[in-house]
Amino acid sequence: MLSHSPLRYILPIGILIALFLDGSISLVFSHLLFNGYYFIPQLTFLWLFYAMFFQYRINLRIEWWSALAGLLFDSYYTGILGVYVFIFPLAIYVGKKLYKYFSVNIFSALLIYIIDIFLIYYLSFFANRLKHLTEMSDSFFLTHVLGPTLIINVILLIFLYIPCQLLFDHLN
8 A cells, every 4th residue: 555655755846857857858958969860768657667566466557647647747848737637547557457457577577568658649749739839740749859859868767777676675
């Protein structure tokens, strides 16, 4: 139960830290890397993903936390409430369903995370196209946004896997 776990403090603090780091890292990458390619880190979702992936025995109500994180993400970054409030819990739900078929290791985390990131960014792109907020073509989106975004998020997942696994094991 979450009420008896130190995660009741660590989880929301991690969400806030990841939320602010998302913007900072995006700003750094936008100036240092190649023009025309968008590397968008998703540390907020990565933190939620690790909480879902490593804390399967504790009832975290991670869908509610992901909706709250989506609300904060929407209000802080996009200015349009509702997109990530819906997409983050949906990606966590899909991740939990896929998680049942795999063991806890870095390869299964990588596979499920790639599917979740693809789902998040494709649904976000689709929502922005519906609201006429972007005129970006599908091919440009796949090659210049989704591809580089998957690469940077996979690198972050691999780099942070062991430290986060040790942290969640220690908190468990």
